Amino acid sequence: xLKYLISGIVLMxxxxxxxxxxxxxxxxEIDIQSHIDNIGFEILNSxxxxxxxVFTYSKEDKLYKGRPEITKRQIVVYGDQIKYAESEDEMAxxxxxxxxxxxxxxxxxxxxxxxxxxxxxxxxxMFSDKRAVDxxxxxxxxxxxxITLVQKSCPQKRNDWISAHNLTSKRLAEIYExxxxxxxxxxxxxxxxxxxxxxxxxxxxxxxxxILERKLKYKTVYKVKYE
Amino acid sequence: xxxxxxxxxxxxxxxxxxxxxxxxxxxxFIAGKNYPRPESHIDYDYTSTEYIxxxxxxxxxxxxxxxxxxxxxxxxxxxxxxxxxxxxKLFLKKGTPVTARIEQIVESGMNGIPYYIYxxxxxxxxxxxxxxxxxxxxxxxxxxxxIYPFKWxxxxxxxxxxxxxxxxxxxxxxxxxxxxxxxxxxxxx
Numbered sequence: 001x002l003k004y005l006i007s008g009i010v011l012m013x014x015x016x017x018x019x020x021x022x023x024x025x026x027x028x029e030i031d032i033q034s035h036i037d038n039i040g041f042e043i044l045n046s047x048x049x050x051x052x053x054v055f056t057y058s059k060e061d062k063l064y065k066g067r068p069e070i071t072k073r074q075i076v077v078y079g080d081q082i083k084y085a086e087s088e089d090e091m092a093x094x095x096x097x098x099x100x101x102x103x104x105x106x107x108x109x110x111x112x113x114x115x116x117x118x119x120x121x122x123x124x125x126m127f128s129d130k131r132a133v134d135x136x137x138x139x140x141x142x143x144x145x146x147i148t149l150v151q152k153s154c155p156q157k158r159n160d161w162i163s164a165h166n167l168t169s170k171r172l173a174e175i176y177e178x179x180x181x182x183x184x185x186x187x188x189x190x191x192x193x194x195x196x197x198x199x200x201x202x203x204x205x206x207x208x209x210x211i212l213e214r215k216l217k218y219k220t221v222y223k224v225k226y227e
Numbered sequence: 228x229x230x231x232x233x234x235x236x237x238x239x240x241x242x243x244x245x246x247x248x249x250x251x252x253x254x255x256f257i258a259g260k261n262y263p264r265p266e267s268h269i270d271y272d273y274t275s276t277e278y279i280x281x282x283x284x285x286x287x288x289x290x291x292x293x294x295x296x297x298x299x300x301x302x303x304x305x306x307x308x309x310x311x312x313x314x315x316k317l318f319l320k321k322g323t324p325v326t327a328r329i330e331q332i333v334e335s336g337m338n339g340i341p342y343y344i345y346x347x348x349x350x351x352x353x354x355x356x357x358x359x360x361x362x363x364x365x366x367x368x369x370x371x372x373x374i375y376p377f378k379w380x381x382x383x384x385x386x387x388x389x390x391x392x393x394x395x396x397x398x399x400x401x402x403x404x405x406x407x408x409x410x411x412x413x414x415x416x
Contacts, residue, residue, distance in 0.1 A: 046268045048360055107364075115371050120336040127333055130299075134330065134347075140267035180252065182300045185262040187253045202250055209252050216256055 033057045036077055039088060040095045046139035053102045055095065057082070069098045070105040070117050084153035089136070089145025096132035096139075096146070104128075121164040129171055130178045137186075143179050144186055147172060148197040151204075172201060173208035173226035180212065268357050275414030278360070279318060281351065282308040283325055283407040290400040291332060291342040291367070301329045303346065308406060313413070319351070326350045327363075332399075338378065339370025341396025349409050357416070361409040367397030 033056075040055040055075045062078040069075045075098040085091040104124060107113035117124045129150075133143040154168040179186060192198040202209075208226045215224045286304040305327060311319035327350070333343035345364045350356055374391050381388040401407075 042269070045271055045273070048268070048271075050360065112369065112371060115375055116340050119338045119371065119375070120340050123333065123336050123340070127331060130331055137265050138268050140269045178299070180257075183265050184257045184260070185264050187250065188257045188260065188262050190250070190253070193249065209250075213252055213255070216252075 029057065029059070032082065035091065036082075036095065039092050040075065040099070043092060043096055043099060043135050043139045047135050049099065049103060051103060051106050053099060067101070067117075069102040070114050073102045073105060075099065075102060081153070084149060087145060089142045090149040092136050092139060092141040093132060093143075093146035093149045096135040097128045099135060100128035100131035103131075122160065122166050125166055126171065126174055129175050133175060133178055133183070137183055142186055142191055143175075143183060144190070144192040144198060146175055147179075147201055148192065148195060150175065151201045152197050167227075169205065169208060170226045172205055173212065176201075176205065176209070177212055270416060271357070272416035273412075275412060277412065277414055279311060279313050279411045279413065281311050281319060281409050281411055283349075283409065284308045284403055284405065285401050285407070286403070288400060288402050289329075289344060291334075291344060291398045292400075299329055299331055303327050303329060305349075305407065307351070319354075323352055325352075335367065335395040335397070337392040337395065339372075339374040339391075339394050339396045341367035341369045342399040343367075344399045344401060346401075346407070351409075351411075354411060358412050359409050360412060363407050363409070365399050365401045365405065367399040370394060370396050 036055045036057055040053075043049075044053060051073070053069075053073050053075060055077065058076050059079045061080040075095060077094065077098075081094060082091075085094050101117060101124065104113045104117060104127070129146065132146055136143045136146065150168060150172055154165075154171070156168045157163060157165070160167045160170070190198075211224050211226060214220070283305045286306060289303060303326065305325040307319050307321055307323040307325060310317060310321045326348075327346045328348040330345040330347040331343075332345070335342045343364055343366045347361065347363075348356070349359050349361050351359065374394055378388050378391045381391070
């Protein structure tokens with residue numbers, strides 16, 4: 001009899017602890033979802049975006065998933081993306097890029113915008129990056145958070161000839177140029193100067209910043225080609 | 228012992244001297260210019276549904292054929308196209324100056340994607356910018372609709388589908404005859 005009682009108590013304890021783990025996981029997911037919603041809706045409101053877009057957190061990794069932001073206007077933040085968004089600026093950067101894609105998919109009843117993003121993903125990747133900078137500034141976030149997010153989360157491929165993505169170094173250079181020309185305040189009073197990821201960006205973008213220097217020095221109006 | 232202390236002191240001094248690298252581009256072009264902080268719009272109230280449509284037109288044609296097409300952020304001059312009335316009173320006079328900025332210019336691309344010009348940051352004399360709702364863009368001739376099915380039709384004859392990559396869309400042009408409508412919400416915050 002005693003054996004039964006002991007085994008019963010042990011089983012109860014095991015199941016109770018399992019519930020506790022589940023609860024913690026659920027609470028943690030609710031917290032993350034709430035954090036994403038707060039920042040996401042703040043960006044939508046501050047930028048007067050009058051289209052319906054929702055935000056969803058998914059624990060799964062993005063690998064082999066579709067792009068629900070352009071098909072369902074549902075911005076899904078995947079587990080392998082959120083882990084890089086350490087600060088509020090970086091989370092805002094992550095969401096702002098996706099909001100830009102979702103918004104483009106509303107164009108011309110959705111069909112044209114969707115097709116264009118699918119057929120020219122690299123072009124619209126750059127477009128989304130730049131729009132994300134504007135969205136972040138309008139919502140009161142520091143756009144340099146986009147640079148640190150891309151710097152630490154996007155790998156540098158050998159080339160982008162047959163890829164659906166631009167070289168990360170090109171993206172970073174374009175974002176930097178956009179901030180440099182449109183929002184120089186954030187570089188003059190740089191809150192990210194002590195940030196190791198930003199410093200790593202400065203270190204690894206020396207060549208591209210030299211290209212920008214030449215452009216600014218000789219007041220070239222044509223688009224420069226970054227490497 | 229003294230050597231040990233001196234070594235520690237030297238190391239501490241080295242550590243204190245290590246500071247973040249500054250950006251040579253900022254030092255050269257931005258530092259000391261005291262740029263104002265860009266305005267953010269975080270205090271809003273969209274309760275009111277009352278709005279006034281304002282029709283605008285550009286003063287000079289904007290075309291992506293222009294050599295200076297890559298100047299994003301460039302200010303563009305517009306004017307109010309016709310008198311605007313609100314509650315039976317003249318609200319805005321025809322010809323009132325308006326400014327906007329070129330937010331982005333998207334270049335044309337493979338498979339018939341056209342150029343796009345996006346305008347934003349509309350500023351109208353005497354009106355609050357935060358109460359203006361705008362979403363204006365103009366594209367060139369978009370060929371994506373017929374190229375996309377054509378491309379798929381050609382997939383049976385590989386690699387002929389790739390040929391559609393050579394087709395680009397048209398240039399974008401905002402002429403003085405184009406009507407740009409923005410909406411002013413007087414009760415918005």
